[in-house]
Amino acid sequence: xxxxxxxxMTRVVQVLTQASGGPVDHxxxxxxxxxxxGVDSHVVGxxxxxxxxxxxxxxxxxxxxxxxxxxxxxxxxxxxxxxxxHAHDRRAGWLARLAAPVLGxxxxxxxxxxADGLSDLVAGNVRAAERRRRDRLYYLTGERxxxxxxxxxxxxxxxxxxxxxxxxxGLPESAVSVVHNGVDPARWRxxxxxxxxxxxxxxxxxxxxxxxxxxxxxxxxVPAARALVVGDGPERPLAERRAAxxxxxxxxxxxxxxxxxxxxxxRGHLLALTSAAENLPLSxxxxxxxxxxxxxxxxxxxxxxVRDGVEGLLVPADDPAALTAALRRMVEDDGxxxxxGKAARDRVEESFSLAGCVDGLQRVYDEVRS
Numbered sequence: 001x002x003x004x005x006x007x008x009m010t011r012v013v014q015v016l017t018q019a020s021g022g023p024v025d026h027x028x029x030x031x032x033x034x035x036x037x038g039v040d041s042h043v044v045g046x047x048x049x050x051x052x053x054x055x056x057x058x059x060x061x062x063x064x065x066x067x068x069x070x071x072x073x074x075x076x077x078x079x080x081x082x083x084x085x086h087a088h089d090r091r092a093g094w095l096a097r098l099a100a101p102v103l104g105x106x107x108x109x110x111x112x113x114x115a116d117g118l119s120d121l122v123a124g125n126v127r128a129a130e131r132r133r134r135d136r137l138y139y140l141t142g143e144r145x146x147x148x149x150x151x152x153x154x155x156x157x158x159x160x161x162x163x164x165x166x167x168x169x170g171l172p173e174s175a176v177s178v179v180h181n182g183v184d185p186a187r188w189r190x191x192x193x194x195x196x197x198x199x200x201x202x203x204x205x206x207x208x209x210x211x212x213x214x215x216x217x218x219x220x221x222v223p224a225a226r227a228l229v230v231g232d233g234p235e236r237p238l239a240e241r242r243a244a245x246x247x248x249x250x251x252x253x254x255x256x257x258x259x260x261x262x263x264x265x266x267r268g269h270l271l272a273l274t275s276a277a278e279n280l281p282l283s284x285x286x287x288x289x290x291x292x293x294x295x296x297x298x299x300x301x302x303x304x305x306v307r308d309g310v311e312g313l314l315v316p317a318d319d320p321a322a323l324t325a326a327l328r329r330m331v332e333d334d335g336x337x338x339x340x341g342k343a344a345r346d347r348v349e350e351s352f353s354l355a356g357c358v359d360g361l362q363r364v365y366d367e368v369r370s
Contacts, residue, residue, distance in 0.1 A: 043055070044080075111154055155364060156279075180280060214320055236254065294340075
């Protein structure tokens with residue numbers, strides 16, 4: 001017991017059902033930082049975790065109908081006797097909140113993103129996919145009911161999506177906490193500026209909401225630049241065909257998915273984010289920590305990190321002309337890139353570090369336990 005009568009927290013379990021993606025990387029970073037601080041830190045999920053002090057428990061929940069996987073995961077969670085259960089991806093969030101009454105611990109769920117069909121309900125975003133009939137039932141009504149059922153706390157990495165959670169989902173403000181994502185500046189460090197043409201790094205899933213086609217359109221109009229496209233997905237064949245067109249031939253390199261994108265950032269001069277919708281993307285924070293300025297769509301929580309004209313340039317979503325103009329300006333102005341890159345690194349160190357993120361999460365953990 002502590003002096004104020006509360007039980008000292010000893011065990012926090014991060015719960016995942018995905019094997020890759022931003023929520024997974026974030027959860028592992030959080031678990032590692034908690035372990036560094038002396039917390040008994042665990043990760044339950046399908047991807048092996050190799051981080052000092054973190055205990056990984058392999059489980060698989062293959063889909064909504066995987067009853068056995070869900071049952072086994074819940075049995076494991078109960079056996080761990082956690083002080084806090086922190087779920088990340090959507091399936092993990094539903095599983096942990098539905099089972100909250102039998103877990104014996106408070107549940108925290110991080111709302112990492114909004115369904116593509118509802119993305120336009122977040123400030124700055126445009127609708128990234130057709131709105132399906134079930135979207136409102138599942139992501140609005142369902143989210144509201146399952147959160148109340150569990151008496152869970154919902155953590156949101158951006159104020160923009162926190163507003164959505166309260167105004168659109170209908171969660172009470174007391175159930176929502178904004179804790180910005182963060183990265184470790186010691187892990188993501190600036191490298192010497194590479195030689196050769198200005199290289200634009202783009203990182204993400206090659207599909208729908210990320211709008212890689214907008215990057216290629218803008219690059220075709222800025223012949224002085226090259227692009228390094230990091231990621232994979234359903235639109236990779238299309239991107240490969242576009243990259244072979246005369247206006248882009250020899251100027252676009254597609255790396256595929258990289259387990260460690262740091263070397264890609266080291267080869268670049270700036271980062272481009274072309275998404276139609278976001279929450280608060282780790283790729284932006286990673287690149288900024290590496291000293292790269294940013295040209296980005298002003299979607300979701302991005303303007304909470306990137307200040308237009310300071311750490312980079314912001315443009316409206318799905319506006320090819322504005323994106324092309326901003327990209328051309330950043331490519332052609334060496335001084336702007338240098339100033340914005342330094343400001344980007346400073347911004348992460350001061351306001352978006354992993355340590356600051358985990359400070360915020362530990363405050364949430366303390367609140368839900370009291």
